[in-house]
Amino acid sequence: MKCLIIDDEPLALAQLEGYIDRIPFLTRTASCQNAIQASEVLAHSQVDLIFADINMPDMNGVDFIRSLVHPPMVIFTTAYTEYAIEGFRLNAIDYLTKPFGFAECLKAAEKARKIYEMNHNSPKEEEEGQTLFVKSEYKMVRIEKEKILYIEGMSEYVCIYLEDRPKPVITLNSLQKLSSLLPSHFMRVHRSYIVNLKKIREISRFRILFGKDVYIPISENYREQFMEYIHSQGLL
Template sequence: MKCLIIDDEPLALTQLSGYISRISFLTLVASCQDACQASEILAHTPVDLLFADINMPDLNGIDFVRSLPNPPMVIFTTAYSEYAIEGFRLNAIDYLMKPFSFAECLRAAEKARQMYGLTHNTAEPEEEKSTLFVKSEYKVIRIDKEKILYIEGMSEYVCIYMEDRPKPVLTLNSLQKLSTMLPPNFMRVHRSYIVNLNKITEISRFRILFGKDVYIPIGENYKEQFMAYIHRLGLI
């Protein structure tokens, strides 16, 4: 989904941009410091989701969204709770109170993705949903996504490790690009690794175990997202 941020605080823009870069199904179109900038962008670039600060000079986020003839989905961000009711009257997807964590942002984005799926015909043929074609050496290899264990980034290449292949598939690509082609059960857990959450055998000391002897580290910047996923499954 394409998204746009509006916030008059540079630090807030930087933080939220960083969060969005870690959410595989979101693509940031632009970051704006006021509603005028956002209006110019929306005039020629459609977006699916708007992260809008409420308390801004000249035109606040609520009035800006109200002024749009066909507003996209909206997640309001603010430090002032008294705006919550007004925000939800505009059918906002969610309302994030500053300062909010990556896990909170991810949960709000997931709500938006679910709504997007309900309002758009995003269904793909089953074959396309489950299959990935990659170039490796002089061949094009067909890969069953659900047989992928994990993917390792290596400079300009990635290694795709699979449960039905003794050797990984090496292809010229990036983890960022591959993450957009994978279903939701794949998560980036380190700057060098994407894992298939359905294939995890064990988690020990912030390392993910595949099989008996393959350990994938969980990066410091990805721990919060990963642990939020574990807790959603009912960690006790």
């Protein structure tokens, strides 16, 4: 989803930019410090979601969204809770009270993603998006994405481990390319591993356990993002 940020505070703007850049299903179209700049962006760019601060000079975020003929989805961000009722009257997806962390931002963005997918995906597109084809042992193998437990990168090959197959599907591919084809609940937790977050049953000492003898390490480079996801789901 393409998104636009509006916030007159440079530090808050930079923090939100950092959050959005870490969310794989969001693409930041522009960052603006006031409603006038945002209007100029919307005049020549289409966005799906706006993160709008409320208390801004000239025109506040609520009035700006109200002024749009066909407003996109909006998530309001502000330090002033008294605007919450007015924000929800405009059908805001969520209302983030400053200061807020990445986990809260991710949770609000997930709400927007679900609404976006419901509005844009036809039944046929949803069915096609649930599978992928990979070449393995001179044949094309159809894989249901939701049956993937985890994917292991091995040099130029990847091993795709599925819950309904005793052996992995091995294909000439890269983790980076496969990651772009998978839904947002698949996460890179190590330079050599992508895991299906929905299939996690146990975590021990920064290792994800699949079955009795499979331990997927969570490397330090991906640990913060992974733990923020866990917190956002209320698991810790």
